[in-house]
Amino acid sequence: MNRDRKRKRTTEAAALAVLLLGIAVGSHATILGLTGTSPNPTFAFIAKQGYISTPDGNTIYCWGYANAATGAFQLPGPTLIVNEGDTVTITLQNQISIPGPPAAPGPAVSMIFPGQQNVSASGGTAGVLTQEAPSDGTTTVTYTFVAAHPGTYTYFSGTRMELEVEMGLYGALIVRPAGFDPNVAANRRAYDDPSSQYDHEYLYLLSDLDPNLHPLVEQNKLNQYDNTTFFANNWLVTGRCFPDTMADPNVGYLPSQPYNTAPLTHPGEKVLLRFIGAGHDMHPLHHHGNNALMIAKDGRLLESVPGVSGPDLAVSDFTQTVAPGETIDAIWVWYGYHLGWDEYGHTLGGPGPFEPNEIYAQSTLASSIGVSDTAITVPAGTGHAFLPPPRTFRAIIWGSGYANPDLDPNREVVTATRSLTNPDTFTITRAQEGTAAEAWSVGSIIADTDHGLPLPVTMPSIQNLEFGQYASGSPFLGQSGPLPPLQGGFNPYNGYYFMFHSHNEKEIVNNNVFPGGMLTMMGVLPYGAPIP
Amino acid sequence: MNGMRKLGWTALLAALLLAAPAARADNLPGSRPPDPYRSRTEGIQIQCPGATDPKAVCVSIACGDGFVKMADGSDQYIFGFQDVAGIDPTVMWSYGRLGAEFPAPTLYAKEGQHLYLTLTNLGMIMRPDLFDPHTVHFHGFPNAASIFDGEPMASFGVTQNNSVTYFYDLQEPGTFMYHCHQEASEHMQMGMLGQLYILPAQDDLPDGTLLGTFTHHTGYKYVYDDGDGSTKYDVEVPLQMSSFDPHFHAADLGIQPPPFATMVDVYPMLNGRGYPNTCDPGGIMNNRNAYRSDIPNKVAQKIPALISCTQGQKVLLRISSLSTTEFNTLTAPGLPMLVVGTGAHLLRGPDKPDGTAGKNLYYLTQTITLGGGESTDVIVDTTNVPRGTYFLYTSNLNELSNDHEDYGGMMTEFVVN
Secondary structure (H helix, E strand, O other): OOOEOOOOOOOHHHHHHHHHHHHHOOOOOOOOOEOOOOOOOEEEEEEEEEEEEOOOOOEEEEEEEEEOOOOOOOOOOOOEEEEOOOEEEEEEEEOOEEOOOOOEEOOOEOOEOOOOOOOEEEOOEEOOOOEEEOOOOOOOEEEEEEOOOOEEEEEEOOOOHHHHHHHOOEEEEEEEOOOOOOOOHHHOEOOOOHHHEOOEEEEEEEEEEOOOHHHHHHOOOHHHOOHHHOOOOEEEEOOEOEOHHHOOOOOOOOOOOOOOOOOEEOOOOOEEEEEEEOOOOOEEEEEOOOOEEEEEEOOEEOOOOOOOOOOOOOEEEOEEEEOOOOEEEEEEOOOOOOOOOOOOOOOOOOOOOOOHHHEEEEEEOOOOEOOOOOEEEOOOOOHHHOOOOOOEEEEEEEOOOOOOHHHOOOOEEEEEEEOOOOOOEEEEEEEEOOOOOOOEOOOOEEEEEOOOOOOOOOOOOHHHEEEOOOOOOOOOOOOOOOOOOOOOOOOOOOOEEEEEEEOOHHHOOEOOEOOOEOEEEEEEOOOOOOOO | OHHHHHHHHHHHHHHHHHHHHHHOOOOOOOOOOOOOOOOOOOOOOOOOOHHHOOOEEEEEEEEEEEEEEOOOOOEEEEEEEEEOOOOOHHHHHHHHOOOOEOOOOOEEEEOOOEEEEEEEEOOOOOOOOOOOOEOOEEEOOOOOOHHHOOOOOOOEEEOOOOEEEEEEEOOOOEEEEEEOOOOHHHHHHOOOEEEEEEEOHHHHOOOOOEEOOEEOOOOOEEOOOOOOOOOEEOEEEEEEEEEEOHHHHHHHHOOOOOOHHHOOOOEEEEOOEOEOHHHOOOOEEOOHHHOOOOOOOOEEEOOOOOEEEOOOOEEEEEEEEOOOOOOEEEEOOOOOEEEEEEOOEEOEOOOOOOOOOOOEOOEEEOEEEEOOOEEEEEEEEOOOOOOEEEEEEEOOHHHOEEOOEEOOEOEEEEEEO
């Protein structure tokens, strides 16, 4: 039996139970969709027509794959989540009927599965690419394949694609690797390779539509439907345009657009971004905050020796080029590494708490030093984690009996430079920032950190600034500050928000209204803030 | 109470009206009579720590509107940035009004430095009805904090007659960009785009340092901290792709709503110029005096795209795109293009767990395809390239035009002497 985790509508008690379960397992955001029952998941789809709404106030006639269990038209089609090795069966019927006037039966539709081999199709009528379901509402076409490789894939209609994909007949297919377990960190992976482990995953199914073409289909003016005049004016992420992308899943005011893309994470946690190009155009999807490492393309890890080397061909970039029909898996992490100031606004020796992501590199003293020594050594093979020469860096030395430097009243701030020839030897300038030089014994801790560094600039008065809705009013993670009336308010945990958006900037509008379109906001929340 | 307030506003308005003609009388710093409105400088604070931060490098830029000239001779109204280093806040407005440049001034800094970037919003001379804030988004800055990301939805924009100082601890070298992120679809189409390069610390290694089997010498320049000298170059060339839709610019000048839905760019450019202006080694004078008779013309396009080298030199092309509408492909027949970086990162696979370097993924190509917000680093080794003039141009051939004028657009010359 199909289980649509996204659209599940049971009692409030059941919803609460799911919520509590989510917190109990450590709140790792996952992509919503239909999972079926491994190893033989079976899904029943019906191609339907319906309307989506866009934030510019438009209502657009579309076609989509509906889950037969609920019967509700939706865009995109249900996200299918299956396991490596599963034999996947999908049945398809077609109820599309063009309203007109005059009313007319819809065209035949079908499903193709790029990246899957040996897809068998039966029933219906033979089309150019696969078996097709005519719009009689009863004929059933059955597609079966073995999901042989883990990864991010797509499915879409293989019939009159220039029309039917534009109209919305597309969706995402995710194949979990063997041994996948969302509740065991080591087994929460995109691929078999352990380097594809992640903490949260989000789906960016990117599409574009021309709102002038859809009414021609709706009004049965297919003879005027000219694909060569395609000119997109709405851009969607998993079926919604900003700001709807940031609304909850399954909100009542978007009855046919169930999926949101409202990513959240904590510092240092790995976010798996699954990008799919499902429109006509390439989109440069830029993620603020940090580069991401593209580890896979089209459902295959970027590795020189498949199954052996791991993603040694992975590329770091601040923008992912997502082409139509292409899929990309990228891992994005925000550490707050080396901001040059304490992102928590803490002072050295203050109450803290000292957070895990404040340490950029850490080791211990391999031999003791006196108050006037200007060189230290760290255990062999640990020095390379620190910045290479000729860079200098600020470091704190504290006693090994203390969990963090705030707790050791004798902590010492130094400026350090690694040796050119031996990465485990540093020269240091002692007693910085008002601390005193101390004698440190073997095993004392040295860490590269910005902990306790003040913000180096003075922020202007809030009267000189205009704040956005995700502003907290404070430079510091987890802290808020004063905001003018009606500004801010969308950031209850005072996180750092980063725009993930198409950098062909005309695509972050809804028709003529800015902002909108292919845009989401990634929230890096302070530790402890819940992630649903 | 209400009456008193009304009277106060009337008096202020009268003062503004009286003062306004005087304020327009000249465009020279320091010689402007006091203006109770425009000399309000308490919001402008240029923060530069000086000796207290030996790693500090300070930049002061201002933003507002201006004009540039396209290669077919047409004027385009723009929003943009300009360098106001050393300009006192009390004269900054009269110095910088209608002075926007395209592209924005290129910013250089070094890995390890602390960049204090002050942005002052001078407002819009041609659009006094617009009270748009502005920002600087340091595009690609690793591990950004929202407060200095310049993305106003998550932080703030700077309102007119005010400034903010952004702070960046520069950890990674590379080919970055900067642009205004306020109402980005409009402000970027209008020209608030620039280049931002961070030079690697490897440049400053002591003479004779061994990088594997490669010996570093003082004066050597690299694109990244490659550890093996493989990104050493001799000549650096900035190449930023961008494009304008003149109807959009005309609407902004004509006090019309920005026509996002019909945006189609017909002026494809490199460094804010279409061919043949790309090959003009000097600056290009604008025509702002035609729009504001009290403000003389200005060189507002200062970055040529002409590439010139001596045979045998390695030429670094820092290519980025801040097009707001489309992908473009650049090609250069006859020139071997070695891609060594992308996304302000060395093109190298991830480090191995023991800290040793990953796999070099450099590749030779004839085409570079970039969408908005993408950058790549290309080294052209001219050792085996015969002397002569080569063309570097977009192979999206319809973009080889300046609006209706053919034989222009996104093209420049690459001269090997």
